[in-house]
């Protein structure tokens with residue numbers, strides 16, 4: 001039997017992970033089987049146990065189970081602890097290990113675009129789980145300043161208070177969406193606005209050189225505004241490939257070349 005891998009979520013039909021992992025394996029001459037796994041909303045734990053009990057080797061976790069996966073792990077990487085969410089699971093000697101590769105996936109996607117991160121000033125719009133997962137890797141990549149702007153400013157303030165101790169070399173600050181202004185190297189849209197089809201209006205007083213939308217395959221008013229301003233911009237497909245490359249490297253000990261799959 002081929003080595004078994006899967007991605008678990010609800011819904012799961014839209015997942016691109018099986019095609020990515022199969023393409024990585026093919027490019028490296030490895031054989032594996034990677035399936036989609038639909039778990040009932042109240043059945044994550046049971047479905048995960050079944051997978052590992054049936055000799056499954058590695059499991060990716062997607063919406064809405066990343067926090068449950070985090071809570072269930074025996075051993076967590078530093079970045080998973082900070083993210084408080086896990087998207088990559090494996091077992092060693094009966095112990096469940098968890099990592100979060102989303103943030104490094106974003107960093108690698110941005111580097112593949114040749115956009116600068118070292119000494120950068122970054123604005124992240126949104127203060128949910130997606131933002132929490134990327135702060136530490138962006139800080140590790142050399143960001144000097146990260147401003148978190150959110151519709152509900154209290155959530156941004158709370159996130160800054162939570163995460164500042166983990167990123168001592170980077171200055172975090174919070175503001176409301178209505179206070180957006182100033183000059184940034186990079187603006188990242190980490191809200192779920194594009195997923196729900198909502199517009200996100202960027203004021204003229206906000207200036208930036210690069211714009212990254214974490215969502216992909218959806219119309220994005222954020223990207224439309226970047227395009228109208230003539231600013232370099234990208235949707236989140238590279239981040240998806242980046243997090244998959246990172247998970248693959250953990251499980252297989254070899255790293256597919258990200259740029260080959262963009």
Ligand code: ATR
Nearest residue numbers: 126127128129130131150151152155191192193198
């Ligand atoms: P995720 O885990 O994907 O980050 P989340 O925790 O539900 O999801 O967070 C969604 C984020 O998108 C939040 O920052 C939310 O803002 P609020 O905290 O004010 O709710 C933001 N968001 C969603 N729809 C938005 C919209 N139409 N305009 C602005 N921000 C929006």
